Amino acid sequence: MSLKKLSAKSLICFEHTGNYGLKLCYIFSKKKIDYSVVKVLEIKRSKGLVRGKSDKADSKDITNYAFTHKYKVKLQILSDEQLLKIKL
Numbered sequence: 001m002s003l004k005k006l007s008a009k010s011l012i013c014f015e016h017t018g019n020y021g022l023k024l025c026y027i028f029s030k031k032k033i034d035y036s037v038v039k040v041l042e043i044k045r046s047k048g049l050v051r052g053k054s055d056k057a058d059s060k061d062i063t064n065y066a067f068t069h070k071y072k073v074k075l076q077i078l079s080d081e082q083l084l085k086i087k088l
Helices: 018-030 040-047 055-068 081-087
Strands: 012-015 035-038
Touching: 012 018, 012 055, 018 035, 035 040, 035 055, 040 055
Parallel strands: 012 035
Antiparallel strands: none
């Protein structure tokens, strides 16, 4: 799905990857798209014991987590650009 197709009702949810996800956060903030960054361990604990791992399976797990836990998914707000420069 492209960013152009996202509506105001869309919610993007992805795993916390440290500095790697900052670029995504920056883009979503500039385009005023709601997003949430969730700790990997939180997603892992929500799905229980699972065998095998792939990107496709991970994306389904994140989608299921966001949908079933939408009441506790917190929207993120990107820090001020000056603060981000200091962090990096």
